[in-house]
Amino acid sequence: MKPAFDPVTLAIPFFVLAIVLEIILARLGKAKAAYETKDAATSLLMGLGSSIAGLFTAGLIFGASVWVYQHRLFDIPMTAIWAWVVIFFAEDLTYYWFHRISHERRFWWASHVNHHSSQHYNLTxxxxxxxxxxVAGTWLLWLPLSFIGFPPAMVAIQKGISLVYQFWIHTEAVKRMPRWFEAVFNTPSHHRVHHARNARYLDANYAGILIIWDRLFGTFTPELDEEPPRYGLVRNLGGFNLFHVAFHEWIGIGKDLMKARSPREVAGYLFGPPGWSPDGSRDTSATLKAKWRARTGQGG
Structure with a gap:
């Protein structure tokens, strides 16, 4: 269930116009933007499918949020300016940890990996x-905000504001923002790093709106002009089948669980880092970065 004010729904016309504008500017040679018809269509259809899939769990999420809010610690009014300031920072910090967990633990990576499956980086x-x-349950991370006392509608609105903000940073058309802005906010430059499959850039820049969390928790990596990001997955899918894009990692988990020989292996395949294997024969982000450092002599 959505709040009466839904930033994402209101922003849809802006999304469409911005995509069309990016395509036109790229065709005119006025902006950097690589588009492939099948890739862009896959992204748009994944977005549509996500909205439809969300309807099946919306009731559960709304009910859980309301139940938690009924047991809240404090009464926080939606009309107070200070409350919106606090929820802005609190929700953004929650998003950082959701995003980080979604990269570092395979079970949640399985539901996030499709977002990184495009080998292009544009607004679609x-x-x-x-x-x-x-189904993966990442929405549980936002329940403590309602337990503290933020109304569920307030949390939903701020989540929507964050999603709308993050739309514009998916572009190569913007090289750098002013230095002060790059220091505080997530930007196209920071988020290009996040979407890159270069070993240097793996598992970095998890920010939603504020890049300060990455700087604080040691996950910030700057974009370097001498090493342009290469987009997609470490092992790209090689196709545009929607169901493969949406479910391939879940299928991979299932196959691995079928051959697990101990509870330790079950736990590793489910909650270890993506690429985990009992004998260490498969690469994880950590091993890929270690190999890169050994090869290039870069520091840790």
């Missing part, structure tokens, strides 16, 4: 969203 990539996020 922002719309390539999960079909299984509700």
């Amino acid at each position: 990539t922002a719309l390539r969203q999960t079909w299984t996020g509700g």
Whole structure:
């Protein structure tokens, strides 16, 4: 269930116009933007499918949020300016940890990986969203905000504001923002790093709106002009089948669980980092970065 004021729904016309504008500017040679018809269509259809899939878990999420809010610690009014300031920071910090967990633990990566599956980086990539996020339960991370006392509608609105903000950073058309802005906010430059499959850039820049969390928790990596980001997955899918894009990692988990020989292996395949294997024969982000450092002599 959505709040009466839904930033994402209101922003849809802006999304469409911005995508069309980016395509036109790229065709005219006025902006950097690589588009492939099948890739862009996949992103748009994944976004549509995500909205439809969300309807199946919306009631559960809304009911859980309301139940938690009924047991809240404090009464926080939606009309107070200070409350919106606090929820802005609190929700953004929650998003950082959701995003980080979604990269570092395979079970939640399975519902997030599709967002990174495009080998292009343009505004349609922002719309390539999960079909299984509700089932994966990442929404549970936002329940403590309602337990503290923020009304569920307030939390939902701020989540929507964050999603709308993150749309514009999925572009190569903007090289750098002013230095002060780059220091505080998530930007196209920071988020290009996040979508890159270069070993240098793996598992970095998890920010939603504020890049300060990455700087604070040691996950910030700057974009370097001498090493342009290469987009997609470490092992790209090689196709545009919607169901493969949406479910391939879940299928991979299932196959691995079928051959697990101990509870330790079950736990590793489910909650270890993506790429985990009992004998260490498969690469994880950590091993890929270690190999890169050994090869280039870069520091840790």
